[in-house]
Amino acid sequence: MPEAVKIIVRGRVQGVGFRPFVYRIAAEEKLSGTVQNNMDGVRIIWEGSRDRIDRARLRLMNERPRLSRIDRVIAEAIPPEGYTTFRIIESDRSGKSELVIPVDSAVCDDCLREMRDPKNFRYRYPFINCTQCGPRYTIIEGLPYDRAYTSMIAFEMCADCRQEYEDPLNRRHHAQPIACSTCGPELSLIAPDGTALGNGEKALGRAVDTLEQGGIVAIKGIGGFHLACNAADQEAVARLRQRKGRPDKPLAIMAASVEQAKRIAEVSPEEERVLRSPEAPIVLLRQRQVFPQSIARAVAPGVGTVGIMLPYAPLHHLLFDDGTYQFLVMTSANPSGLPILYQNERAVQYLSGISDCILSHNRPILHAIDDSVVRVGQDLPFFLRRSRGYVPDPMATQMSVDGIAALGSQMKNTFALGRGRQIFISPHLGDLSSVEGMDHYEETFAHLTRWMGITPKLLAVDRHPLFSTREFAEKMGVPTLAVQHHHAHLVSCMEDNRLSGECLGLILDGTGYGDDGATWGFELLHGGAASCRRLAHLRYSPLPGGDKAVTEPWRNAAAMLICLLGEEGGRLSKMLFPDQSAAITIIGRMIRRKVNSPLAGTCGRLFDAVSAMLGLCRVSTYDGEAAVLLSETAGDPPEPAEPYPYRISGSTVQELDFTQTLRKIANDHLNGVPVAVISRRFHETVVSAACRVTRRISSEHPEYGKRIVLSGGSFNNPYLSRRIAGELRASGFTVFTHHRVPCGDGGLCLGQLAAAAARQD
Structure with a gap:
């Protein structure tokens, strides 16, 4: 007697060959029925003998298509309807979306x-x-x-x-x-003035010729336009930097193959697996010790790593098949600080004077998306940027998050949407300071909420009153919950690791608006999704000129020295920055009179100050440059070093004071101590101070337990991430780091959403 079963499969089951897969199983097991895409996944009806249906259900789980992911299977016995064949039937678009x-x-x-x-x-x-x-x-x-x-x-x-x-x-x-x-779709080649230069093979051939001759080609890929040039051509790379106005920030490159990538970088088996994966992210790799002659020094100046990806679009493979080059610079074509460039007409408008030609096509990109950037290694956050290949895959959560939206941060923005017990995180959207950035943000938000069938009923926002997301929330007219920046980081890492309850959180970050109006960013917290308390922080110092002290780290360094060391700090500042003597005098007055000098105590600004003091980066040309250059001098893996002196004081909330550290660093540098030695000692000082204050508070409050999460953008520093995790484990702590979202502000929305879910009525 034939039996029948209705199966609903939820997860990543559309657009991955799931229905043909089900059809093949049905044919091989001699089952009849139907398979259909609908708004809650894939719906299967199988009719046949019990043993054949059981075998088919087992194969459904064990032989699923390469790109699929099954989150849930719901099966129920139904009366047989007498199907004689198995068919793929038309999709059903009715009902509320539960699709991935x-x-x-x-x-x-x-x-x-x-x-x-x-x-x-x-x-x-x-x-x-x-x-x-x-x-x-x-x-x-x-x-x-x-x-x-x-x-x-x-x-x-x-x-x-x-x-x-x-x-x-x-x-x-x-x-x-x-x-x-x-x-x-068909390829087309366009001149900077918009003139058509050829289609199809002619377009491809001329683009390859341009690259071989040292030219710059804008290439329309899967999610937007890249600017490309021969990565081995020093002049071409320098020309690209000059035209794009990107003087120093490292450029990602595309290698023809893994074998070519291994010529210039150290590639572990796990890194190779990620490079070859269907997601095909940019993987941050350690350059070979002898600088490779096969790529230009201008690709990644001042750093020992290089971001490499493999060709992921068929067009990329053709460019390498036809060209004599083995490495191409592949950097986003958008203007600095603006959203990714993806529309043909805007590309022609903007890229005039930057690219020598534009290799485009007539398949519209409806939703732009950046390349993902990852780093592979124990105790290192996996994602530096979570985007193409990973978005918008959902994350399962133990909480009900239905109808909650978290709007993210001002920089490195992503937002999060809750549906049932799933959290969807948007692509990397970047800086929201521009009108164009917010327009792109609002457009992406509207599309994803519509696709997911989500009508936000609660918005989680950062506590900073001037973030662009606050204005967007006001326009939405939906109840809003403000979540403190570093609380969100704590909860983000907890949710990343599926932790419930409460735990300790060491948050080392660049900038976050604190409960007292100061800028926080070197925090030891304890709490969970519903609330947290501050246990320790870095001593505050002023930022004269506000954002100007962030983009010009020498100002930040001078301010720290003057604030912490008084007249001695002023003298040291003028010795370290002799060309800024007059400005340093003015900075001293601003600090004494408290004029435009907001207080800050952040790990990012501390790193910026030391980087400037050592002459590595006095003026930043890209976000995080000073800290990146300083981290490069410390070595990876790190060499043992003795920490500089520092103080921990306070009772209820403890304060880390690096006054003596900065005095010693200034004098060491002025006395000719090698930068690498100073950098390692400084890094070790941060490790020592962070771990020591954590151990002290844990011993005073055993009720806080031994679980600790590490979050905040400073944990992208390999030295800090590995050493702090190792030291805390050696002290008996169970340490959790980020794996599914970035540790920086790109993962902030996850924590905001979880915090809002825990606090909603």
Whole structure:
């Protein structure tokens, strides 16, 4: 007697070949019924014998497609309806969405083999894809994921593509971006003035010629435009920097293969796995000790790491197949501080005078997305930037977060949306200080809330009164909950590690608005999602000129020395910065009179000050430059070093005082002690102070327990992350670091949302 079962599969099950996979199982197990995409996932009806249905259900879990992820399976017995065949039926768009939007994926090996096969009708087609690879999030207009609701709607399938698309046993069955040179998108090459220079193979050939001749080409990829040049050509890299106005910030490069990447960087097996993964992020790798001659020094000046990714779009592979270069600079084409550039007309408008030509195409990008950036290593946060390949995959949570939205930070922004017990984090959106940045933010927010079927009923925002997200929240007209910046960091790391209850949190950060109106960023906290208390912090010092002291670290250094050491600090400042003697006198007056000199006690500003004192970075050209350059001098792995003297004082809330540290650093530098030695001692001082105050408070308050999370942007520093985690473990603490979201402000929204969920009525 035949039996029947209805199965609902939720997770990443659309746009990944799941229905053809179910069809194949049904055919092999001789089951009848249907499979359908709908707004809550994939719905399967199987009819047949009990043992065949049981085998099919087991295979459903064990043989799932490469890009799929099953979060939940709901099965119930139903009366048989007498199906005689198994069919894939039309999607059902009714009901509230519970879908997971599929992520963009690097081109698969099967498609690459076909693209390079002269006998295949997609030979050298730069937009080849299948259900296991290609664009997803960036081309979707609506859900469920069907071609009619993507930017491919403008391209009518030819007979050959249609045959594959409709064949349930073909790997391109219902591959929504399916196309070929007969019916699909086409490359075009455009001059800086907008003049068409050629299409198809001609466009590709001229772009390759330009790169080989030292030119700069803007290339439209999966999520936006990159600026590319030959990474081995020093003059070309310098020209790109000059034209883009990016003098020093390290540039990401694309290597032709893992083998080529290994020529210039140390690549561990795990790093190789991540490089080759479908997500294809930029992986931050340690450069080989002898500087490689195969890339220009200007690619990553002053640092010992290099960000490398592999080709992830078919077009990237063709550029390497046809060119003599093995490494291309691939840096985002957007203006500094503005959103990613992804629309053809805006690219032509902006890139005139920057790129020598634009290699574009006519498949619209509906939703821009940056490349993800990761670092692999024990005790290191995995994500520096979580975006393409990982977004918008949800994170499961133990709390009900339905209808809660967390708006994130001002810099390195991401926002989070709650649906049921799932948290969706947006792509990296960056700086919200510009009108364009906020426009992009609001547009992305509107799209994701609509797709997810979420109507926000509660907004979590940062406590800083001047963040752009506060104004956005006011326009939404929804109840708002303010979450202190470092409390959000604490909860973000707890949620990242699925921790409940309360624990200690060591938060080393750049900038965060404190409960007392000062800028916090070197904090020991205790608490959980609902609340936390401050246990220790860095002694405050003024920031004369506010943001100007952040972008010009020498001002911050002089202010710290003057504030902490008085007249002696003023003399040391003028010896360290002799060309700024008059300005230092003015800074002293500003501090004494408390004029435009907000108080701050942050790890980021402490690092900035020492970096300036050592002559590494007196004026920053990009966010975090001073701290990055200082961390590079400390060594990785670190060498043993003796900490400088410092003080810990206070009772209820303890204070870390680095006055003696800064005095010794100034004198050591003026007396010719090597920068690397000073840097290692300073790093070790921060490690010692952070761990010592944690041990002291833990011994005084055993009720706080031994769980501790490490969060905040300063934990992107490998020395601090590894040494602090190791020292605390040696002292009996259970240490948790970030793995699923960045430790900096790119992960802040996760903590904001969890805190709001715990505090909602």
